[in-house]
Amino acid sequence: MKLFLAALILTMGTIPAEAQWLDWPTPGIPRTPDGKPNLTAPAPRGPDGKPDLTGVWDGENVVARPAPAALQSWVRDLALKYQQEYFKTRPYYQCRPSGPEAERFGGWRRILQTPAVIAFLNDDLTHRVIFMDGRKLEDNAAPSWMGYSVGHWDGDTLVVESNGFNDKTWTSRYGVSHTESLRVTERYRRRDFGHLQVEVTYTDPAAYVKPWGFTANMTLAADTEMLEAICEWSSDHWEGTVSDGPPVTVPPDVMAKYVGNYSGIYGGNKRTIEVSISGGQLMVKIVGAAQIEGGLGTAGLDPDAPQPLLPRSQTLFEGLGLGFQFIVDDKGVVTDLVEIHISGPYKFPRQK
Amino acid sequence: MRLFLAAFALIVGTMPAEAQWLDRSWPGIPRTAEGKPDLTAPAPRGPGGKPDLTGVWNGPNPEPEMDPANAQPWVKDLVRQRQQDYQKGRPSYQCLPSGPESDRFAGWKRILQTPAAIAILNDDLTYRVIFTDGRTLEANPAPSWMGYSVGRWDGDTLIVDSVGFNDKTWLSRYGQGHTEALRVRELYRRRDFGHLQVEVTFTDPAAYAKPWGFTENMALAADTEMLEAVCELSSDHWDGSIADAANAGVTVAPDVLARYVGVYRGLYLTNKRTIEVSLSGGQLIARIIGAAGVDGGEMRPLIPRSQTVFEGLGIGYRFIVDDKGEATDVVEIHISGDSRFARQR
Numbered sequence: 131m132k133l134f135l136a137a138l139i140l141t142m143g144t145i146p147a148e149a150q151w152l153d154w155p156t157p158g159i160p161r162t163p164d165g166k167p168n169l170t171a172p173a174p175r176g177p178d179g180k181p182d183l184t185g186v187w188d189g190e191n192v193v194a195r196p197a198p199a200a201l202q203s204w205v206r207d208l209a210l211k212y213q214q215e216y217f218k219t220r221p222y223y224q225c226r227p228s229g230p231e232a233e234r235f236g237g238w239r240r241i242l243q244t245p246a247v248i249a250f251l252n253d254d255l256t257h258r259v260i261f262m263d264g265r266k267l268e269d270n271a272a273p274s275w276m277g278y279s280v281g282h283w284d285g286d287t288l289v290v291e292s293n294g295f296n297d298k299t300w301t302s303r304y305g306v307s308h309t310e311s312l313r314v315t316e317r318y319r320r321r322d323f324g325h326l327q328v329e330v331t332y333t334d335p336a337a338y339v340k341p342w343g344f345t346a347n348m349t350l351a352a353d354t355e356m357l358e359a360i361c362e363w364s365s366d367h368w369e370g371t372v373s374d375g376p377p378v379t380v381p382p383d384v385m386a387k388y389v390g391n392y393s394g395i396y397g398g399n400k401r402t403i404e405v406s407i408s409g410g411q412l413m414v415k416i417v418g419a420a421q422i423e424g425g426l427g428t429a430g431l432d433p434d435a436p437q438p439l440l441p442r443s444q445t446l447f448e449g450l451g452l453g454f455q456f457i458v459d460d461k462g463v464v465t466d467l468v469e470i471h472i473s474g475p476y477k478f479p480r481q482k
Numbered sequence: 483m484r485l486f487l488a489a490f491a492l493i494v495g496t497m498p499a500e501a502q503w504l505d506r507s508w509p510g511i512p513r514t515a516e517g518k519p520d521l522t523a524p525a526p527r528g529p530g531g532k533p534d535l536t537g538v539w540n541g542p543n544p545e546p547e548m549d550p551a552n553a554q555p556w557v558k559d560l561v562r563q564r565q566q567d568y569q570k571g572r573p574s575y576q577c578l579p580s581g582p583e584s585d586r587f588a589g590w591k592r593i594l595q596t597p598a599a600i601a602i603l604n605d606d607l608t609y610r611v612i613f614t615d616g617r618t619l620e621a622n623p624a625p626s627w628m629g630y631s632v633g634r635w636d637g638d639t640l641i642v643d644s645v646g647f648n649d650k651t652w653l654s655r656y657g658q659g660h661t662e663a664l665r666v667r668e669l670y671r672r673r674d675f676g677h678l679q680v681e682v683t684f685t686d687p688a689a690y691a692k693p694w695g696f697t698e699n700m701a702l703a704a705d706t707e708m709l710e711a712v713c714e715l716s717s718d719h720w721d722g723s724i725a726d727a728a729n730a731g732v733t734v735a736p737d738v739l740a741r742y743v744g745v746y747r748g749l750y751l752t753n754k755r756t757i758e759v760s761l762s763g764g765q766l767i768a769r770i771i772g773a774a775g776v777d778g779g780e781m782r783p784l785i786p787r788s789q790t791v792f793e794g795l796g797i798g799y800r801f802i803v804d805d806k807g808e809a810t811d812v813v814e815i816h817i818s819g820d821s822r823f824a825r826q827r
C-alpha cells in the first residue's frame with residue numbers, strides 16, 4: 131500500500147489554508163444586482179477590440195482518452211506499459227512540467243494578456259507564453275517542456291499554434307506519448323464574461339494515425355485568488371508495478387464468493403463495480419467511472435476492459451491503483467465492496 | 483566525483499540548441515545608427531505614464547555582503563550544516579522553486595506589465611505575480627514558495643512588498659535560512675531602455691538581527707529569446723558529504739600538502755579571485771576571496787581525491803606541479819568549466 135501513501139502526500143501540499151485574498155472581491159468586474167460576479171455579462175475587450183482573456187480560470191477535469199485505433203502501435207504499447215507501472219512516470223507525478231498534457235487544460239491558471247504576449251500562469255508554477263507579435267513558428271525549435279507558441283485572432287477566436295516540444299511529456303494522463311514533431315492547435319473563445327472554451331487538437335503523424343483532441347471549459351474564478359500547488363514528492367519513491375505484488379494467494383472458492391455486482395454513489399454519480407473471475411484471477415470493471423478521480427486509479431486507454439485485481443490479503447485486493455476491500459458477514463456472505471481511494475474509502479453494497 | 487557528474491547532468495538540459503528566435507530582431511525597439519539595440523535610449527512608459535518594465539532581462543549572480551554577526555545562531559548552524567552537505571538541499575538543486583533566493587534575481591526572466599498585475603516569468607518555469615490593483619498584503623497568508631507580492635509606484639520606482647513565504651527556501655546559495663515571517667522589499671528602477679536595477683532587502687528579525695540585501699543590475703536581452711532551464715535531476719541522487727569524503731581513504735603525505743600552500747590569483751568569469759591555500763590540522767584549507775561567502779572569505783576544507791586533485795564544497799581543485807614538484811597553479815573545476823589561478827607566492 132506504499133503507492134497510496136505516496137499519492138496521499140502528493141495532494142497534501144495543495145490544500146489551501148484560510149487567507150483573505152481567497153474571498154477578495156475582484157475590482158472592476160460586472161456584477162448582478164445582488165453583488166455577485168455577473169458571469170454572463172459580455173466578455174471584456176482590449177484596446178484592439180479583441181476579447182481580453184485576462185483572468186483567473188478554473189477548468190473542469192479533462193478526460194482525454196484517444197481511441198486506441200487513432201494511435202500508432204508503439205504509442206499503444208507504451209500506454210499499456212505505463213498502465214502496468216501505475217503511470218508513475220507521468221511527468222506530473224515526477225514533479226516535472228506537464229507541457230501539452232490534456233489534463234493540464236483542467237484546473238487553475240491565470241491568463242495575462244498584453245498586446246505582444248499572452249502568458250498562461252499555471253498553479254503548479256509552470257508558465258507558457260504565446261507570442262502575438264506576428265512572428266512565425268520556428269522551423270527547428272530547441273525541444274522544450276512547454277513548447278513554443280504563436281497566436282493570431284480569427285474573428286473573436288484566439289488561434290494558437292505550438293511546436294518545439296520535447297518528447298518527455300504525455301498528451302494524456304493515460305500514458306499517451308508523442309514525438310518531438312507534435313503540433314498543438316488551440317482555439318480559445320471567451321463567449322461571455324465568465325466562460326472560456328478551448329478546443330485542442332494534437333497532430334503528430336509518427337504517433338497518431340489521425341489528429342485527436344478534446345474541448346475544455348473553464349469558468350472565471352472571480353472574487354478569489356489562485357494558490358500554488360507545487361509537486362514536492364516525486365513518484366521516484368513509489369514502489370511496485372501491477373505485476374510485482376507480493377505472492378498472496380487466495381483459494382478459488384474464496385474468490386468465487388466475491389464475484390458479483392456492487393453499486394453505490396461515487397462523486398455524485400452512480401457507480402457499479404462488476405467483479406468476475408477470468409483465468410483464475412479476480413477481475414474488476416467499473417461502470418460509471420468516466421470522470422477522472424483524484425487518485426492514480428483509472429483504467430488505461432480502454433476503460434471498458436476488466437482489469438485484474440491482485441490479492442494483498444484474503445479480503446484486500448489492489449487494482450487500477452485503488453484498493454478493494456471485500457466485507458464479509460459472520461456467515462461468510464460478501465455484503466459490500468469498499469473502494470479505497472486516496473480521498474477515502476467508499477462502500478458499495480452487493481447487488482446480487 | 484559523483485557529485486560533479488550530477489551537477490554536470492543538471493546543466494546539460496539547459497543547453498540551447500540552434501533556433502531562429504535566438505537571433506531574432508525585436509520589432510519596435512530603439513536602435514543605434516548601425517542598427518543595434520539602443521540600450522541607453524529612454525525607458526518606455528505605459529499608458530499610466532509609469533515606466534514599463536516589460537522585456538526579457540538577464541543579470542549576473544549577486545554577491546550580497548553578509549555580516550556573520552547579523553545571523554541568529556540557528557541560521558549560522560544551518561549554514562554550517564548545509565555546507566557540510568555540499569548545499570545539496572538547496573531548493574534549486576532539489577528541482578524545487580527558489581522563491582526569494584538572491585540568486586533567483588540573477589539569470590533570465592521575462593517581465594510582463596499590465597495595469598493590474600506584473601508577472602515575472604523565470605527561465606526555470608517558475609513565476610511570480612505582483613498585484614498593482616491597489617490591494618494590500620494579507621495579514622495571514624498561506625505559506626507559499628513564491629510569496630505574495632503587491633506593488634506601487636513611488637515616482638518612477640516600483641516598490642514591491644512581499645510576505646507569505648514558506649520556510650523551505652533559502653536567501654542565498656550558501657544556505658541562509660529564513661522563517662515564514664520573512665518580508666522582502668524590492669525597489670525596481672528602469673533607468674533607461676536597456677537597464678533595470680533592483681534593490682532587495684530581506685527583513686526577518688527571528689533569523690537576522692538587521693535587514694540585509696543586495697542590488698542586482700539586469701540588462702535587457704534584446705534581439706534574442708529566453709530558453710527554458712528546467713531542473714530534471716534532483717540532488718536527491720547526489721552522494722556523500724564532506725564527512726564522507728574525508729573518510730574516502732585517500733591520504734596525501736604532509737610534505738606534498740605543504741608544497742601546495744600559497745596564494746593563487748586569477749579570474750573567475752569576470753571577477754578577480756584569490757585563493758589562499760593553507761594547512762590546518764594536517765588538512766588543506768582553501769580560502770576564496772572575491773566569492774563573498776558566508777564568513778566573508780569562504781573557507782573550504784580540501785578533501786584529497788588523489789595526490790593532486792582535491793574536492794571542496796562540490797568544486798574540484800587540481801594543483802599543477804612543475805618538474806621540481808612545486809605547485810605553479812591551481813585549477814578550479816566548475817561545472818561550467820575550468821578556471822586557472824596562477825600561484826603568487
